[in-house]
Amino acid sequence: MLASDDERLWGAVQRxxxxxxxxxxYAVRSTGVYCRPSCPSRPARRENVTFYADADAAEKAGFRPCKRCHxxxxxxxxxxxAIRQACQWIETAEDQPDLGTLARSAGYSPWHFQRLFKAYVGLSPKQYAIACRKVRLRQALPDAGSVTDAIYAAGFGASSRAYEDKGALGMTPSSYRNGAEGETIRYASAESSLGPVLVAATERGVCMIEFGEPExxxxxxxxxxxxxxxxxVNRDLAALVERVVQLIDEPSAGCDLPLDIRGTAFQERVxxxxxxxxxxxTLSYAExxxxxGRPSATRAVARACASxxxxxxxxxxxxxxxSGKLSGYKWxxxxxxxxxxxxxxxxARNRR
Structure with a gap:
């Protein structure tokens, strides 16, 4: 049991x-449970609280671990x-769970869970749910009996929502089903310091920058x-292509190009x-x-990079x-x- 500096420890619990x-x-005598300082459970009365150095000490004193903060x-x-389970829930649920429901299931406050989820996944829970819905819509459209069937199967509450959300596909669902029918994609090629490069763009932004023979x-x-x-349209894209060539010449300057990124939810996370x-x-594929937040998905991450x-x-x-050495690169x-x-x-140096 910790006897010194109780007020400092109690302050950490209150915060x-x-x-x-x-x-x-800290352990609560009235419940027989011990918790970590950040536990989201209802605060205990100060006179019922005892502090311990670690879980072993609390359990030796007869307390059991809290089921919320573990x-x-x-x-x-x-x-x-917790984040892995939340992702799986979002990916498979017919009715998407809201932030409060996800946070309660994980044992965190909504604000803290939102912060943790974004740190691990790179997207908020809502953004991740939208990305998953987009993937389901892409997968359903080619074989569905109708566009409307695919929209509802993907989790949209109304067909109008899918048509309003052009960000889901980069175009309307019917256009995507028909192979981007009606969408205009402009492209131009140029010589760069690393060889010929082709730049393609939609109304939303750049959708392709690839090295190789333009044809x-x-x-x-x-x-x-x-x-x-x-x-x-070489002339209309001249300014955009020039910015791409400058980025290739000086990649350390940073990228401020408008991008139209389209992929699966996992690819977009990567x-x-x-x-x-x-x-x-640099990072390794494992890093x-x-x-x-997917430490076992090193190969899938490598495939996403290659795509x-x-x-x-x-x-x-x-x-x-x-090892720090260079590996395969698409170009x-x-x-x-x-x-x-x-x-x-x-x-290059040994990273591990």
Whole structure:
């Protein structure tokens, strides 16, 4: 039992101070339960509270762990598991749980859970639910009996909501079902210091930056959007292409391009995390998997990086092997090495 500095410890309990978690636990004699300082349960009366150095000491004194804050578990492990379960719930639920419901299930306050979820996933619970709904809509549209059937199957409460939310697909659901019919995608090519590059953009922003022969890349673009109107417009895209070329020449300057990123919920989590890696630094695929809260998904993270179609602006070149050495790059390891060199990235070293 801790007898010294009780008032400081009690103050941490009253504030639900998360930074104090792991430094002590408090037990409530009236309930026989012990908790971590940040426990969201109703505050106990001061005269019923005793402080202990750790969970073992509290259990030896006859107290049992709280079922809300799980003070006998490692906080990091418990948080990762809570976020994983919340993601699974969001992905599979017919009626999406709200923030309060998710937070109560995880044993956190709504504000704290929102902060933890965004730190692990890179999106808020609401944003993640929207991304999952988008994926379900994309998957349902090709084979559904009608566009309306696909909309409701994806979790939209009304067909009007799906048509209003063009961000879900980058176009209306009917256009997506018809292979982006009616959407105009403009493209232009240019020479850069790393070879020819093709830039394509929708009304929302850049949807492709790829190195390679323009004729082949135009075919890739057409295959991705088979009934869209693919238009070569070198003059209209001149300013945008110039910004892309400047970004390739000086990737450390940062990217302020408008982007139209389209992928699965998992891919978008990975791509968003990539944009958070500062120029001059790298992560391994395992570290990137940990960053998005999916430490066992290293291979899936590598596949998402390989599927990126917006070179440099979504900087998948900043992901390397666990040893620190360069690994495969969609547009060639030589280009990856050149980009990292321009960013002043430190030489490869053993990361683990």
């Amino acid at each position: 639900r101070d998360q930074s104090a978690d792991g430094s002590f636990v 003070p006998n578990e490692n906080p990091d492990d418990r948080t990762a598991e 082949q890349l135009v075919q890739v673009l057409a295959q991705r959007f088979p009934t869209a109107c693919i238009v070569p 791509w968003k995390a990539l944009t958070l890696i500062p120029a001059g630094e 990137l998997a940990e960053l998005i 990126n179609s917006i070179a440099v602006a979504v900087p998948c070149h900043r992901v390397v092997c666990s 060639g390891v030589e280009r990856k090495e050149a980009l990292l060199s321009r960013e002043g990235t430190k030489p």
